[in-house]
Amino acid sequence: MGLFESLPAEVSLYEVSLRDGLQNERATVILRDKLRLADALANAGLKRIELTSFVSPKWIPQLADADEVSRHVSRPPGVMWSALCPNARGLERARAVGIEEIAVFISASETHNLRNVNKSVAKTLEAFHEVIAPALASGLRVRGYVSTAWGCPYEGAIDPGSVVDVARSLLAQGCYQVSLGDTIGCGTPRQTRDLLALMFREFQVPQLALHMHDTRGTALANVLVGLEMGVRDFDSSVGGMGGCPYAPGAAGNLATEDLVYMLAGMGVGTGIDLEKIVEAGRVAESLVGRVLPGKVHQAGIRGLRA
C-alpha cells in the first residue's frame, strides 16, 4: 500500500490552550490557575507553548493578565513561551516581559479578517511590517497564523490560492513558520491533501504547521493526511479547550492528548508524556469548569499499543 512508509520518528507540537483556548472559554481563569496549567503543560514535555496574547484587555478580558502571566511563568530549560502580538504596542509589552517568540494572526478570508481586525487582508499584511521586522530585529522568532484556510463562516469555501498568497507574504516578512487553521473545523481529508499539495509546491516542510479543529470529528483524519504529506508541526490545545462552546461537549481545537495518543500509537514521538498530558487535560477541565471535548483525558489511555 505504501501507507505510512515514511512516518517520522518525531514531530513537534505547539500548544495553544493558554491563549487560543482560554480566549474562547467563558470561564475566568485566575493568574495562579493559568500558571498551574502552564506548569502541567511544560511538565508533560511540551516545548513550544503559546502563553497569552498582548492585545487590549478590552478586546479579550480573559487574557488581560498577559504581562503578569509572562512575568510569573516558570522558565524550565528548553521550554519556549510565545505570545500573540497584533501590533507594535503588543510587541513592546511582550519584549518587556521576556517573551521569546511572537505570533501574528490573519485570515485567508477577507470577510472573516475584516470582522476580526477591521482591516482588509492586504492592509493587515502591511501593518504586520510594524510588528514582524522590529521583532526579528530584537532577536525574537515570529510565527504566522492563517485562519479559515479550509473554509469561512461568512464566505464558505476559501480558494487555496489565497491561502498560499497570505502564507507567502508572512514568510517573506520573516515568519519562520505559518500555521494553517481550520477555524470552523470543516476540513475533510481530500481538501487537506489538495491544500497541502499546493503549499508544498512553494514552501518547505519546516515552514508549515497544521492547526486543526475537531468541530466535525475530522481533526485527526486531517492530521493523518498532513503526516503522510510531510507535515511535521501540529498545533493543539489540551483538553480541546477553546473553539465553539455552542453546546456541551462540542469541539473546537484538536485536543493535545488525543493527538499525542494517536501519534504514540503510530510510533511517532512527540517528547510528550501521555499520562501527564492526560492529567493536564483534567487540570484544564477543572479550571474552565465544563466538560472539555478532548477524548483521551476522559477515556484514559488503556488499550494503546505502539
Place this chain on the structure above:
Amino acid sequence: MGLFESLPAEVSLYEVSLRDGLQNERATVILRDKLRLADALANAGLKRIELTSFVSPKWIPQLADADEVSRHVSRPPGVMWSALCPNARGLERARAVGIEEIAVFISASETHNLRNVNKSVAKTLEAFHEVIAPALASGLRVRGYVSTAWGCPYEGAIDPGSVVDVARSLLAQGCYQVSLGDTIGCGTPRQTRDLLALMFREFQVPQLALHMHDTRGTALANVLVGLEMGVRDFDSSVGGMGGCPYAPGAAGNLATEDLVYMLAGMGVGTGIDLEKIVEAGRVAESLVGRVLPGKVHQAGIRGLRA
C-alpha cells in the same frame, strides 16, 4: 503522493443505532419512538439498518420489544432490516417477524467473549452452527461481528492473527461479511493498516467491514486508512449513540453523520442525505435525553465542500 488516488465513488454504510446504540444507552425508548427513529434513518437514505436484537429481555431490557418493533417498522423498498440473533431461539423469532438478515456476535478476545456470553471463542463459534446454517437454509443473509479486534478491556492488545482466525471461521460458516469492531476505541491508524493488511491477504473486499468507535477521537482517521486500503463497508450509529456513557459527551460508536460528512467532503457517495441524517441525529438525541457525542448534528454542515 498517491494519497486518495483510488477513492471509491460509493461505499455502503450499515446503521447500528437502533441495536448497538440503544442497548448501551440508559434511557428507555418506547416502541413508537424507535419507529420514529427507524423512519428517520430510512428516510435519510440508509439501506442497511440493524433494528434490534432477539435476545432474552432479561439480558437487554432496552430491546425487549424486538418482535413488536420488527412487526411495526415500515418497509420502504430497498431498505433491509437486520437483527442480532445470538441463538436458534432468536433466529426463530426473527424469521417469524420478517427479518431479512441476521447478525452474530463474537469477540476476538477470549476474556471479553467469556464475560460477554459465558463461553470460549471456540465454543461460541461451534454454537453458531445452530444459527448460521438454519438462517442460510431459510434464505436469510448472515453477518458476523468480531469485537475487540484492536484491543480488549481485560487483555489489552489483541493478536491480529486471532482476529483473522475468528473471521475465517465466520466466513466459512457462511457469513457474507465480517465487521471488525474496535469495541473500546483504542485503535490507531498504523495498527489498522497492519490488521487490514493481514485480513486482505486472505479475504475479499466485500467480506470486510469496519466498525469503529470514536472513544479516543481516532474513528475517522481509522476509516480513512480503511478507505485507502480498499474497505468499502462501514458501520456507524446516528448521533454516535451507544458506546461508553462514562462521561457526558463521551464517545462510543462513530456517528453516522460525522462519517457521511467526511465522505461527502471527499466525494465518496453513501446514498445518504447529509441534512436528513443530521436531523436524524437530533431525533436520536431527543429520544435518549442526553447530548450525544456525534459532532456534525451539533455543529451543522456549514463549510462542507466536496
